[in-house]
Amino acid sequence: MRRRVVFNNRFLPYFLLAPQVAITIIFFFWPAGQAIYQSVLRQDPFGLRTKFVYLENFQAVLSDPLYIEAIQVTVIFSVSVTIFVMVVALLFAVMADRQIRGAQAYKTLLLWPYALAPAVAAVLWMFIFHPSIGVIGKALNNSGLPWDYHLNSVQAFVLVVIASSWKQIAHNFLFFLAGLQSVPIAVVEAALIDGASAWKLFRSILFPLISPTTFYLLTVNLVFAFFDTFGVIHALTRGGPGRSTTTLMYKAYMDGYVNLNLGESAAQSVILIIIVSVIVWAQFRYMEGKVHYT
Amino acid sequence: MKRTTLFVLILLAVLFVACAPAPTPAPTAAPPTAAPKPTEAPKPAATQPPAPTTAPPQPTAAPKPTEAPKPTEAPKPTAVPPTATAVPVIPPGRVVVEFWHGLTKPLGDILEGVAADFNKSQDKYYVNANFKGAYPDTMNAAIAAFRAGKAPHIVQMFEVGTATMMAAKGAIKPVYELAKETGVNIDPKMYIPAVAGYYSLDGNMISMPLNSSTTIMYWNKDAFKKAGLDPEKPPKTWAELRTMAKQIVDSKASTCGFTTSWLTWAQFENFSAIHNVPLATKANGMLGMDAELKINSDLHIRHMQNLVDMQKEGSFKYGGRDAAPDALFPSGECAIIHASSGSRARYTTDSKFAWGAAMLPYYDDVPTAPKNSIIGGASLWVMTAPGRTVDEYKALGEFFRYISQPEQDAKWHQSTGYLPITIGGFDRTKAAGFYDKNPGADVPYMQLTRTQPTENSMGLRLGDMPAIRIVIYEEMEKAFQGQQTVKQALDNVVKRGNELLRAFEKLYK
Numbered sequence: 001m002r003r004r005v006v007f008n009n010r011f012l013p014y015f016l017l018a019p020q021v022a023i024t025i026i027f028f029f030w031p032a033g034q035a036i037y038q039s040v041l042r043q044d045p046f047g048l049r050t051k052f053v054y055l056e057n058f059q060a061v062l063s064d065p066l067y068i069e070a071i072q073v074t075v076i077f078s079v080s081v082t083i084f085v086m087v088v089a090l091l092f093a094v095m096a097d098r099q100i101r102g103a104q105a106y107k108t109l110l111l112w113p114y115a116l117a118p119a120v121a122a123v124l125w126m127f128i129f130h131p132s133i134g135v136i137g138k139a140l141n142n143s144g145l146p147w148d149y150h151l152n153s154v155q156a157f158v159l160v161v162i163a164s165s166w167k168q169i170a171h172n173f174l175f176f177l178a179g180l181q182s183v184p185i186a187v188v189e190a191a192l193i194d195g196a197s198a199w200k201l202f203r204s205i206l207f208p209l210i211s212p213t214t215f216y217l218l219t220v221n222l223v224f225a226f227f228d229t230f231g232v233i234h235a236l237t238r239g240g241p242g243r244s245t246t247t248l249m250y251k252a253y254m255d256g257y258v259n260l261n262l263g264e265s266a267a268q269s270v271i272l273i274i275i276v277s278v279i280v281w282a283q284f285r286y287m288e289g290k291v292h293y294t
Numbered sequence: 295m296k297r298t299t300l301f302v303l304i305l306l307a308v309l310f311v312a313c314a315p316a317p318t319p320a321p322t323a324a325p326p327t328a329a330p331k332p333t334e335a336p337k338p339a340a341t342q343p344p345a346p347t348t349a350p351p352q353p354t355a356a357p358k359p360t361e362a363p364k365p366t367e368a369p370k371p372t373a374v375p376p377t378a379t380a381v382p383v384i385p386p387g388r389v390v391v392e393f394w395h396g397l398t399k400p401l402g403d404i405l406e407g408v409a410a411d412f413n414k415s416q417d418k419y420y421v422n423a424n425f426k427g428a429y430p431d432t433m434n435a436a437i438a439a440f441r442a443g444k445a446p447h448i449v450q451m452f453e454v455g456t457a458t459m460m461a462a463k464g465a466i467k468p469v470y471e472l473a474k475e476t477g478v479n480i481d482p483k484m485y486i487p488a489v490a491g492y493y494s495l496d497g498n499m500i501s502m503p504l505n506s507s508t509t510i511m512y513w514n515k516d517a518f519k520k521a522g523l524d525p526e527k528p529p530k531t532w533a534e535l536r537t538m539a540k541q542i543v544d545s546k547a548s549t550c551g552f553t554t555s556w557l558t559w560a561q562f563e564n565f566s567a568i569h570n571v572p573l574a575t576k577a578n579g580m581l582g583m584d585a586e587l588k589i590n591s592d593l594h595i596r597h598m599q600n601l602v603d604m605q606k607e608g609s610f611k612y613g614g615r616d617a618a619p620d621a622l623f624p625s626g627e628c629a630i631i632h633a634s635s636g637s638r639a640r641y642t643t644d645s646k647f648a649w650g651a652a653m654l655p656y657y658d659d660v661p662t663a664p665k666n667s668i669i670g671g672a673s674l675w676v677m678t679a680p681g682r683t684v685d686e687y688k689a690l691g692e693f694f695r696y697i698s699q700p701e702q703d704a705k706w707h708q709s710t711g712y713l714p715i716t717i718g719g720f721d722r723t724k725a726a727g728f729y730d731k732n733p734g735a736d737v738p739y740m741q742l743t744r745t746q747p748t749e750n751s752m753g754l755r756l757g758d759m760p761a762i763r764i765v766i767y768e769e770m771e772k773a774f775q776g777q778q779t780v781k782q783a784l785d786n787v788v789k790r791g792n793e794l795l796r797a798f799e800k801l802y803k
Binding site for chain 1: 430433434437440441458461462463464465612613614615618621622625627758760761764767768769771772774775777794797800801802
């Protein structure tokens, strides 16, 4: 079945590939190489004194209890965001997939949050939940429920999870909806004729049929939670209170950009590269087999 | 095969995001999301057939590709380079020097106005002042530029970056050397001792003081009146502050009695100076990089315990890090606040009640208190780069001489709200009747010059000070939440802070 394209000129394919390869090298491999190089050096910020220290930076990072703490925070955070996003998005998609009045407007409105930068989203959430100036935050405090994410680790964590998820839900919703709409109507009708309940229809027909979409979104969401939530955390909590919202990404930023410890920050980045490569590889390796394609 | 392609694609996207060792905090600078383009996404589903175990093709599971691209096209982030701003026309024939600063509007405009005035005052030199982001961003921009051999001539650096800059010997040119080489006279004695000392090494000025502030106390006179307190008598001691804050809350004059901005700067750095206790050994790091933190002393523990106890009885509120609690005062929520002297302008415009400014309180049973407080803010550093000319250094010397004149200092102080940093600047301002029209505006100066600085109140020079401040926030936040005692918190601060100091020291060995 595979179609082979044959080029008459031997150099044409390389020429056509060149822009993509150039971009890949300049924007992916070069910075990655820099990070790896920096991770084995001890260097002052200005680059005046440089010393090759082998894997000392990695040793320092991995033996740091605060780094282990950041790993825990990141795992709980990523799993929470992923589950929350996918459950809510799937629910919305199933609702929007039915014959309802104004479905188009409803779908469009649900997509709006995706157009916002994470940090902007975070500021919007701050306006709502700030304990003194936020609409809901203030109301909670006035009604006797102490709400202060500056000082309550659990509240801060929940707020960051929700703010991060919010804009990602729009993206997931779109994919789930598209997935649901491409399920053959014949299959659905056959199930209905057989007397399947709404739940049964979803559980046995729709959900398995959209599992490739689900699988893809799972990967994307995990990666999103790992790497793209920096803006939310920075704008809302700056990793606090305590270290309750300091994820691996935020710690790498703090150590590198604020504390100017380039070697250890680079070592953390390299570890992040490895972690996320493993996640993506494992998902493709093991999860794909369990996805239904019938 | 397609599966592998997708895998590689995702991996590359991830690599791209992961490798940037220092993402900028600007919201727009986030790299494009790690997700593959939506148009490609459906592929794994649609092209699943090649997978060995699966049965017939399953085209239906793919999201409609036509729907996908549109919405995802929108958020493509674009990092706008700061250079895109309008560049003023530089008169020909002038020696141009670059000046990178970290002051946001309106202060940044005033600073650029100073440069413009200098440019107008003579016809040989031109100072090109540009905003490069907040202090940490400006610092990183200057570091990156230096590494590329294109450092600006002058960079404005916040006070906690002083140790890093002083240690960067080949990257900076000390101001006293510049003065000597260019024959410009910049006398350290014209500055307030607590200002000149902060930026001097062995009595020689290393950087050029500019915008300085200190922490003072503001109180809400209306709330004091409502609580039955004398609105003209702010607390002088911590005991008085606690009683008054409690009375304010108990009488429901306001919901919060006392809060503090800059917990680290106000309640540790300035607190130590005022009580003449060391923040760190080696004269707070001024005498050497091998300094160790001393902030788990009995007095520090007592002070933090006092805040925790006040929090329990409802008279103190922790309002977040850095300047975040600033908003709690003009809103009327907290009746007393310790905040930067620079917050004065904001309180003047935002507060709808009568308020006053006073010096920070102290524990009156500590015999060494009260001493002068210390400064915060930023100073100007001369950076080196390949190919600097004598004329360029002359331009810098001339610019520094210009801004160090008392009349310039007085003008800067009155228009920005920063401290007058020269004694002449204060005298002029006073003679002009500025403090009669703006009562309390001289409080920061008086507090800063209350005594001659001791080795505990000269300032501090600790490597990684921004990181140490964050450690203090983290550990104290845990103490305020009741997750650990004050002693545990401060012991942890000392332990973690010392590790940072040793790591910093190691960089320069």
